């Protein structure tokens with residue numbers, strides 16, 4: 604059976620035509636600002652891939668709002684404002700956070716009346732102390748390392764229009780930051796980024812994705828993702844990891860060959876295993892799949908038919 608049979612497969616040169624400049628447009632200054640998200644982001648990708656995507660998201664949002672107000676009419680109640688929730692998933696190091704930040708900036712720039720907030724599910728990992736207690740520190744990122752109940756309750760509050768707080772994870776300390784929170788205050792759009800957002804929690808009755816209005820899977824060949832993982836590790840070795848107190852500090856000031864040996868091992872035994880066992884099987888639940896090739900260039904978009 605064709606794995607992507609319920610998707611339209613749209614090559615880049617077709618997808619880029621779905622955006623009409625008169626719908627929404629960006630100034631050069633706004634494009635420059637977008638590059639501040641990641642100076643390697645290609646402006647061509649923004650124009651050809653992300654602009655049609657933002658247009659599609661806005662159309663979906665309008666359609667959902669219309670349906671909600673019809674449902675309220677049907678029930679004879681007053682229509683309420685619901686946050687539109689977008690889920691972004693894919694492997695560790697495939698570029699989820701970069702995609703989330705880019706979409707947040709594009710949506711805010713193009714629809715300035717909308718409040719757009721973004722969180723990562725990293726904050727819903729159990730603290731290291733708890734992972735150690737459960738003997739699963741080496742399974743960080745696997746389904747059992749997240750407090751899924753907490754994530755579901757958080758999303759339920761967001762959808763109910765309540766002010767909520769998301770816990771915060773630090774890649775510096777490699778742990779949850781005790782007491783730190785990110786306030787989510789009735790956004791029009793919430794982006795939820797994480798490797799686990801399309802997974803079925805083993806001990807819960809609800810999918811996280813039940814709270815999503817749209818979901819995006821960022822995809823690439825595993826060898827390429829390993830390359831991006833190691834490249835990012837190399838950059839961090841010479842920057843963030845150099846700060847005393849960073850989890851990888853000893854590696855940063857030590858022999859870098861040893862550090863890369865460790866990183867390659869973590870990729871193979873943790874992140875690649877996680878990708879193949881738990882993340883890839885959720886790909887076909889996404890509304891849209893962005894398929895990346897070399898240099899993070901998106902060459903194909905898969906759009907769910909129904």
Ligand SMILES: Nc1ncnc2c1ncn2[C@@H]1O[C@H](COP(=O)(O)OP(=O)(O)OP(=O)(O)O)[C@@H](O)[C@H]1O
Nearest residue numbers: 641643644694695696697698699700701831835899
């Ligand atoms: N569109 C892009 N263009 C160029 N480089 C990119 C792009 N997206 C991501 N990258 C680079 O790829 C690496 C991984 O990206 P990012 O940190 O966004 O991944 P992630 O999927 O959020 O990872 P994690 O799950 O570990 O948080 C980073 O070095 C980032 O700079």
Ligand SMILES: CC(C)(CO)[C@@H](O)C(=O)NCCC(=O)O
Nearest residue numbers: 695725743744745798869873874
């Ligand atoms: C925090 C996660 C799980 C997801 O972002 C990931 O970045 C991570 O730390 N994985 C554990 C293995 C590693 O150190 O790469």
